[in-house]
Amino acid sequence: xxxxxxxxxxxxxxxxxxxxxxxxxxxxxxxxxxxxxxxxxxxxxxxxxxxxxxxxxxxxxxxxxxxxxxxxxxxxxxxxxxxxxxxxxxxxxxxxxxxxxxxxxxxxxxxxxxxxxxxxxxxxxxxxxxxxxxxxxxxxxxxxxxxxxxxxxxxxxxxxxxxxxxxxxxxxxxxxxxxxxxxxxxxxxxxxxxxxxxxxxxxxxxxxxxxxxxxxxxxxxxxxxxxxxxxxxxxxxxxxxxxxxxxxxxxxxxxxxxxxxxxxxxxxxxxxxxxxxxxxxxxxxxxxxxxxxxxxxxxxxxxxxxxxxxxxxxxxxxxxxxxxxxxxxxxxxxxxxxxxxxxxx
Amino acid sequence: xxxxxxxxxxxxxxxxxxxxxxxxxxxxxxxxxxxxxxxxxxxxxxxxxxxxxxxxxxxxxxxxxxxxxxxxxxxxxxxxxxxxxxxxxxxxxxxxxxxxxxxxxxxxxxxxxxxxxxxxxxxxxxxxxxxxxxxxxxxxxxxxxxxxxxxxxxxxxxxxxxxxxxxxxxxxxxxxxxxxxxxxxxxxxxxxxxxxxxxxxxxxxxxxxxxxxxxxxxxxxxxxxxxxxxxxxxxxxxxxxxxxxxxxxxxxxxxxxxxxxxxxxxxxxxxxxxxxxxxxxxxxxxxxxxxxxxxxxxxxxxxxxxxxxxxxxxxxxxxxx
Numbered sequence: 306x307x308x309x310x311x312x313x314x315x316x317x318x319x320x321x322x323x324x325x326x327x328x329x330x331x332x333x334x335x336x337x338x339x340x341x342x343x344x345x346x347x348x349x350x351x352x353x354x355x356x357x358x359x360x361x362x363x364x365x366x367x368x369x370x371x372x373x374x375x376x377x378x379x380x381x382x383x384x385x386x387x388x389x390x391x392x393x394x395x396x397x398x399x400x401x402x403x404x405x406x407x408x409x410x411x412x413x414x415x416x417x418x419x420x421x422x423x424x425x426x427x428x429x430x431x432x433x434x435x436x437x438x439x440x441x442x443x444x445x446x447x448x449x450x451x452x453x454x455x456x457x458x459x460x461x462x463x464x465x466x467x468x469x470x471x472x473x474x475x476x477x478x479x480x481x482x483x484x485x486x487x488x489x490x491x492x493x494x495x496x497x498x499x500x501x502x503x504x505x506x507x508x509x510x511x512x513x514x515x516x517x518x519x520x521x522x523x524x525x526x527x528x529x530x531x532x533x534x535x536x537x538x539x540x541x542x543x544x545x546x547x548x549x550x551x552x553x554x555x556x557x558x559x560x561x562x563x564x565x566x567x568x569x570x571x572x573x574x575x576x577x578x579x580x581x582x583x584x585x586x587x588x589x590x591x592x593x594x595x596x597x598x599x600x601x602x603x604x605x606x607x608x609x610x611x612x613x614x615x616x617x618x619x620x621x622x623x624x625x626x627x628x629x630x631x632x633x634x635x636x637x638x639x640x641x642x643x644x645x646x647x648x649x650x
Numbered sequence: 651x652x653x654x655x656x657x658x659x660x661x662x663x664x665x666x667x668x669x670x671x672x673x674x675x676x677x678x679x680x681x682x683x684x685x686x687x688x689x690x691x692x693x694x695x696x697x698x699x700x701x702x703x704x705x706x707x708x709x710x711x712x713x714x715x716x717x718x719x720x721x722x723x724x725x726x727x728x729x730x731x732x733x734x735x736x737x738x739x740x741x742x743x744x745x746x747x748x749x750x751x752x753x754x755x756x757x758x759x760x761x762x763x764x765x766x767x768x769x770x771x772x773x774x775x776x777x778x779x780x781x782x783x784x785x786x787x788x789x790x791x792x793x794x795x796x797x798x799x800x801x802x803x804x805x806x807x808x809x810x811x812x813x814x815x816x817x818x819x820x821x822x823x824x825x826x827x828x829x830x831x832x833x834x835x836x837x838x839x840x841x842x843x844x845x846x847x848x849x850x851x852x853x854x855x856x857x858x859x860x861x862x863x864x865x866x867x868x869x870x871x872x873x874x875x876x877x878x879x880x881x882x883x884x885x886x887x888x889x890x891x892x893x894x895x896x897x898x899x900x901x902x903x904x905x906x907x908x909x910x911x912x913x914x915x916x917x918x919x920x921x922x923x924x925x926x927x928x929x930x931x932x933x934x935x936x937x938x939x940x941x942x943x944x945x946x947x948x949x950x951x952x953x954x955x956x957x958x959x960x961x962x963x964x965x966x967x968x969x970x971x
Binding site: 401 | 778812
């Protein structure tokens, strides 16, 4: 199968859907500039014209409302934000209207809206360019949330999101943009509410969210060296969440670690762990990992301790499986080295 | 300034539109203490002429977006009266099946889009809808109704900027009743002329006093110019809220405003003046018809069932069509 990048997968999904359905339009700050949102919107303004692809004023609140009004009128807007942190300026529209419109207007209105946003990391992103706010959206009925981790799913979930009649928060991660992988050239859908087991194992279930999925797979490789086989699950869609796949896995392994790409308090991991425990008739050992409970610092010497990585996840999971503190930390392996952003932004 | 064309339009239909809204809300106020309506109501009494004048300039295919003080706009645009009263009663036959309430009226069949309780929130929806109309070359006008309080919000400035930038077919109607809940406009705005603020943003704007004839003429002109493709317009309509911010009563006892301040507005009451312009026979006929319709709507709401329990989870997610 053809190999392509996560960036190209997003661009291709947008292109295919815009060609297929003229009600699909795309806008956001800088979507039509020369950088084209890391290349994810490259060529679209030229192909579809400024009525369907346009840069916007710096007005996240109103432009989110404008997108909702367009969607109520039957368009299928894709609203792009180059950082997830900027969504905080859109919260009234997203939570009070987009999520609730279909319900509080008695089913008379629909909001088929896609909101793309990127979680930043590394090279000084710091406090306000690094936040992973998807748990805010998972909290609210009426929103769909998806965080694809590879190019195949980036394309298939974006197509699914565009075709969905509900608002979908499409969460990207700046590091995942570098991913390459097999992507079919034709159109296809990765449907809401289905997780994928990406590594089979017997001893522990690891659920990795967004970029943390990549780190969880590295952890699984480190764990092999101490004889632990980890079942790694990519939930793909966070709302609706495929709990059945996770619960089935934990029934087999008896232990669950959720690695969140965000803070653990009231996070996606808290939700997944709770629902597993509620649905389990035997004792399950659980662990949540995620951002350190502090503000993300830009300096590399502190930032490296802010995020879990393959080695720290492996160490935590080894303790979980062993039921004791083992003080084991694998040596870093060159073949499992972290992708480091080379900058500058 | 009085528009001479408008006097000839003091017809029984105009009186019917105004009187009907006034009487519906008076009936809501009458029923309210019985606790049958468990929905916070923000009455339009005193402000009806704006919604009526603007909506009379519209065609059925034109679209309105409303705020939480939306009974007048909903009814003036042709929203179903029985479904509205049933909605206030929380009944399954309500316009939102009892799941919206007074602050979220909707009737898409008559192009009344969903109203919102959060001030200013629907202004950009109207702008987005107008963008869709322009993109699809549908010759329809979109109207955004909001109060002076909404213009405090950043989303107002952001929205009118985008509407001007894209030359959209939209009419912004600011119903300036001088108060955001209990706080005077002068305590909130350094520049109190809202039309002037919009003009700076590139929107052709004007301030209109409470005179019904003027309102009718200016609304018609504004809608006609938008229909000709001349871009967005804003009407700042000065008015006065007779009742309390929320609820059925008066609120002069609170001390933030006086009855003396209200009296000149009572004297210019559009409902009374439009009725007095008719022959006694015409007036009685309209009154009889409206009273029957309202009584029928209340009976319909009272007799309608409450939603069944399974309705709690319906429409959380829109199913594929």
